[in-house]
Amino acid sequence: MKQKKGETDLGKTLGVAYGLCFGGLLSLALGCGIQYRWNAILGIVLAVLGLAAFVSGIVLAYARLRCPYCDASLMQRGRLPFEVPNFCPNCGKPLE
Numbered sequence: 568m569k570q571k572k573g574e575t576d577l578g579k580t581l582g583v584a585y586g587l588c589f590g591g592l593l594s595l596a597l598g599c600g601i602q603y604r605w606n607a608i609l610g611i612v613l614a615v616l617g618l619a620a621f622v623s624g625i626v627l628a629y630a631r632l633r634c635p636y637c638d639a640s641l642m643q644r645g646r647l648p649f650e651v652p653n654f655c656p657n658c659g660k661p662l663e
């Protein structure tokens with residue numbers, strides 16, 4: 568079965584990294600809100616978990632979002648790319 572674009576390993580990695588980053592930010596924001604309005608301990612726990620998820624999303628993207636040919640990072644100036652580029656920005660080979 569042929570894989571569709573975006574369902575490849577690079578696409579999956581990007582999806583997971585995005586999920587961790589957005590989920591982490593959401594949890595961080597929620598935790599900060601809860602901390603002031605409702606329950607300080609729960610808020611801090613949520614905020615710390617959110618921060619950990621956010622950081623692991625970035626680390627995952629740095630570690631795994633690489634060109635399979637030349638090993639160049641596919642991050643765009645330290646940020647997550649919106650999607651996996653069609654061609655490697657470093658060596659120009661097509662990325663699956």
Ligand SMILES: [Zn+2]
Pocket residue numbers: 634635636637638639655656657658659660
């Ligand atoms: Zn490359």
